[in-house]
Amino acid sequence: EEKLGKVFDSVAYDYGLVEAIPDGWLCPIRQRAVEIHGLDYSKVRTTAGDLNGRDLAEVLSNEQVLQEQADATLNEARGRKTMVFATPGYKSEGEDKFRVSERLTEIFNRHKPGIARLVTGETPKDERQQTLKDYRDGLFQVLVNVAVFTEGFDDPSIELIAMARATKSRSLYTQIVGRATRPLPGIVDGVESAEERRAAIAASRKPVCEVLDFEGNAGNHKLVHVADILGGNYTEAEVALAEKKVRAAGGAVDVQVSLEEARDEIRRKADFEKMRRAAINGKAQYSLTQVDPFEQLHIHRPVRRGWDMAEPATEKQAKLLTRYKLYQAGMSKREAGALIGQLANNG
Numbered sequence: 001e002e003k004l005g006k007v008f009d010s011v012a013y014d015y016g017l018v019e020a021i022p023d024g025w026l027c028p029i030r031q032r033a034v035e036i037h038g039l040d041y042s043k044v045r046t047t048a049g050d051l052n053g054r055d056l057a058e059v060l061s062n063e064q065v066l067q068e069q070a071d072a073t074l075n076e077a078r079g080r081k082t083m084v085f086a087t088p089g090y091k092s093e094g095e096d097k098f099r100v101s102e103r104l105t106e107i108f109n110r111h112k113p114g115i116a117r118l119v120t121g122e123t124p125k126d127e128r129q130q131t132l133k134d135y136r137d138g139l140f141q142v143l144v145n146v147a148v149f150t151e152g153f154d155d156p157s158i159e160l161i162a163m164a165r166a167t168k169s170r171s172l173y174t175q176i177v178g179r180a181t182r183p184l185p186g187i188v189d190g191v192e193s194a195e196e197r198r199a200a201i202a203a204s205r206k207p208v209c210e211v212l213d214f215e216g217n218a219g220n221h222k223l224v225h226v227a228d229i230l231g232g233n234y235t236e237a238e239v240a241l242a243e244k245k246v247r248a249a250g251g252a253v254d255v256q257v258s259l260e261e262a263r264d265e266i267r268r269k270a271d272f273e274k275m276r277r278a279a280i281n282g283k284a285q286y287s288l289t290q291v292d293p294f295e296q297l298h299i300h301r302p303v304r305r306g307w308d309m310a311e312p313a314t315e316k317q318a319k320l321l322t323r324y325k326l327y328q329a330g331m332s333k334r335e336a337g338a339l340i341g342q343l344a345n346n347g
């Protein structure tokens with residue numbers, strides 16, 4: 001077997017969440033940010049472009065962090081079918097030397113016995129198949145997994161994704177979120193227009209999929225969130241502001257709406273700044289024309305007599321005074337001479 005990247009040189013067509021959600025083929029995504037006390041990624045190293053597995057597992061092995069993650073997940077799930085993505089540990093994919101995933105599953109079951117089960121890369125094949133069958137049949141609510149169901153798994157009844165592991169990888173995050181974006185079976189089948197499909201999803205028992213992100217001190221890491229995977233048509237500033245809005249919301253928010261609000265806000269600020277600069281420029285131009293050159297040079301303006309005004313400043317006088325930004329339209333030869341005399345006295 002070979003990876004597709006070694007067989008094909010380019011992608012002929014790409015159709016992702018950004019296109020599929022507005023087209024009504026996938027459920028809209030809502031994100032809820034939950035602040036976890038003591039969760040600190042600042043000292044986690046980066047390995048191969050993502051958070052180091054061992055460091056990540058060590059950070060997430062904190063009992064208070066696990067308790068808060070489990071408690072928040074069950075409170076926000078409110079009975080909805082949930083998939084939890086836990087840390088993959090540090091030796092190999094699916095292996096967790098800090099037993100983070102096992103302890104997290106155990107805490108879920110302390111809240112309510114039998115509510116959660118765990119699947120890792122080490123789970124025997126027959127046990128995994130039975131677990132998935134029971135999950136699809138609704139025999140338990142929370143499926144905890146360790147790097148197993150990021151792709152190739154389809155259960156449209158999943159409504160909530162709990163990101164119990166942070167990531168810097170946009171592709172990984174997109175794959176994870178994608179596990180819950182499918183609408184319920186039959187909802188959009190045969191529906192022709194995007195508007196009708198969106199309406200059908202909105203009226204169904206699963207109108208949205210929700211992503212629960214656990215926030216902590218990220219340090220210098222740029223962790224991926226929903227706005228990053230939906231923000232392909234938005235600027236970095238718009239995505240950053242949308243993420244800030246999600247964190248400040250205190251509840252689940254439609255990330256696409258937050259992105260649009262961020263874009264509008266940034267555009268309004270840009271328009272206001274343009275108007276402010278234009279106003280400042282206008283005032284500067286106005287002030288320039290109103291400056292009295294005689295006041296600038298601290299001399300008295302000659303009395304304006306009719307015969308003086310009939311003799312305007314010469315071209316030479318006007319050119320010299322313009323160089324010093326002292327010339328005004330309609331200036332008489334006598335006035336220009338007084339200004340030029342003062343310039344000469346000033347050296």
